[in-house]
Amino acid sequence: MTAITDLTLDLAAVRRDFPILDREVHGQPLIYLDNAATSQTPVAVIDSLSDYYRRYNANIHRGLHTLADEATAAFEGVRSKVQRHLNAFEPREIVFTRGTTEAINLVANSWGRANLKAGDEVVVSLMEHHSNIVPWQLLERELGIAIKVIPVDARGVLDQDAYRGMLGERTKLVCVNHISNALGTINPIAEMARDAHACGARILVDGAQAVPHQAVDVQALDADFYAFSGHKVYGPMGAGALYGKASLLESMPPWQGGGEMISRVSFERGTEFAAVPHRFEAGTPSVADVIAMGAALDWVNALGIERLSAWEQWLLDHATQELEQVDGLRIIGTAPQKAGVISFVVDGAHSQDIGLLIDQLGVAIRTGHHCAQPVLNHFGVEATCRASLAVYNTPEEVDAFVEALRRVLGMLR
Incomplete structure (x- = not known):
């Protein structure tokens, strides 16, 4: 294990950026270990939301007044921030959505409907979140594709050997x-992208x-x-x-129709x-949230993603x-390459x-099942605890969590 002294991270300064970490829950200091569901937001993100609504709340694009110009510039500026954060080739490769689920549904309903037909195959991993399973099952029912x-x-x-073995000319x-x-x-x-491309297929990655x-470098990942x-x-929800x-x-x-996603609408000539x-990006987006997402990426980049990753590891x-x-605890998921997620079950305790x-x-x-029922069923469980x-x-929070877990198990057994 890397020595803790080798990780150049001012943890006290990091924690000061998150006001919610100062609160108590049931008279106890909050120990928040539900970050895979949603992370907490630093002051810079909270301030970004407040600043937008206090100073330049306006609908974006096509407005000629100052507030609309400022909101549009801030909104479109985040597109470039996301492009740089993912190392995309150009800003127009970034589409704003409400989140990963909507992004996957966009691909399914736009690219999928335009490119998939009966008999085509979509390869999905057993460990996918439901948001990367259900959209393809809907197309399976409607179009007759195979999953x-x-x-x-x-x-x-x-299983990479099994994966390569199921790729073929029908894989799309x-x-x-x-x-x-x-x-x-x-x-x-x-590696998986290389194998997919070798058979002419595309690859969609859930990077939530x-x-x-x-x-994350989308060009290097291909x-x-x-x-x-x-x-x-x-960032914000x-x-x-x-x-x-x-x-x-x-x-x-296009997947959805409405304002902003058109250049011209006519009853005589149709829509361009x-x-x-x-x-x-049909309709009014969540402007403040997109701008605040940019502030979150700024915060991460100022801290340094490498230092963040090393600390979490x-x-x-x-x-x-x-x-x-x-005693009696079994960790579900022991891959040699893991991020900071620990799912576990304990004998005799729900x-x-x-x-x-x-x-x-x-x-x-x-x-619960973490919207990943197929993979939990594979391990013979319906639900896990997930930290x-x-x-x-902090290490002290981890130790306090483990001690609290022991106390709870003492009550349940």
Whole structure:
């Protein structure tokens, strides 16, 4: 394990940026370990939201007054920030959405409907979040496509031999998460993209759990589509983005119709659509949330994604070692390459009971199926407890969480 002294991170300064960490829950200091569901927001993001509504709240694009100009400039400026953060080739490859789920549905309903037909195959991993399963099942029912599922081994690692074996001339799209929200497994996206492209298929990556925890370079990964949510990377809810290669986006029809996504509407001549990316952004977006998402990316970049990632990996190692000492506890997902997600079950204790009782001790974890029922069923469980880490978490919080867990299990057994 990396020595803690080797990680150049001012943890006290980081925590001061998050006012919510000062509160108490049931008379106990809050220990927030539900970061895979949503991360907390730093003061810079809160201030960005307040500043927008206090100073330049206006609808964007086409307005000629000062507030509209300022809002438009700030909104479009975030497009460039996201482009740089993902190392996309150009800003127009970034489409703003409400989050990862909407981004995947955009691909399914635009690219999918235009390019998939009966008999075509979509390859999906067993460990996907439901948002990267259900849209393809809807197309399966409607279009007659076939879904193939990449299996996982006992550690929660995708079977790459099986994956390569199911690729063929009928394969049109591969859908896979970069990091599993239920297991923490980090998948080899660049390798999987190479294999998909070798058979002429495209690859869509769910990056909701990756963007908050590690550097992402969509050009190096050679992803065709890559989606993430702002609220998991220290930003607000209601904003996210889809990266798509420009050539693909240009070939795709709009998914939703309305204002902003058009260049001309006529009853006589029909509708001419706007250029990429605006043809995919119908209606008034969540302007304040997109701008605040940009502030969150600024905060992450100022801290340094490498330092953030290194700290979380140290915490993951520490938490894993401590939890492995708890009698009857089994970690679900033990891949050698993992991010800061630990799912576990305990003999003789229901996950929901653990979650409710440990909350009384000030500890926030997530319990349930985590919108990943297929992979949990594969491991023979219906629900797990999930502790997920962020850069503001501390070793002392991890130790307090493990001690609280032991107290809870003492009540339940």
